[in-house]
Amino acid sequence: MENEFAKHEKDYIKLYQNKGFTANFHYQNEKLVNNETKNEYKPNDIFIVAEHRYEGMSDPSDMSILYVIKTSKNEKGTLLLGYGPSADLELAEFFKKVPKENVSKDEAIIN
Template sequence: MKKEYSKHETDYIKKYEAEGYTANFLFMNNSLIDTETKKEYKPEEIFIVAHHRYEGMSDPDDMSILYVIETKDKIKGTHLIGYGPTADLEEAEFFKDIPENNNSNNADISELT
């Protein structure tokens, strides 16, 4: 069983930023958009390096997934989405449409370094 780094998304985000995953992505119009460059990416242009699921400590309906992403043009960053009852269905479909070959089985930050 893999040891979890943290129970909070922000701790993982900070750790990944220290590893060079500094871009932030926003989901809009069926694309992931780099908030700095405004470049848009489609599912086939996204590679999932790792992902981490979270459940809220006080509210089990407060669920999220942190995706660690690298784009086809080597931009590295993170994206946090809700899942479960709070999920944005279009955003969930976008991540479901990422080709299986673009998904790593890696979910532990210690395996990235």
């Protein structure tokens, strides 16, 4: 049976927002920054609690990954990153530096 959310990042984002993952982040100066609080985080301060990968139906090169994260200051949110040809390489490298022990599927929505 096909996952009903497999094609739509926005559906997963809404589900995670309902679970309290409401913070939005952007990448600046080698750190993730909370858009509202302006708190800055290095890779060691980030906990990836779920991730979902997507591939465009009409264009396979249209790929993205949704990171569901918690921070060392207990801020919870999501960040959508393009990967493949459209990847933000600096942000992708940032997520590669998140320690393996900070990566889990503790909050993953499983269908």
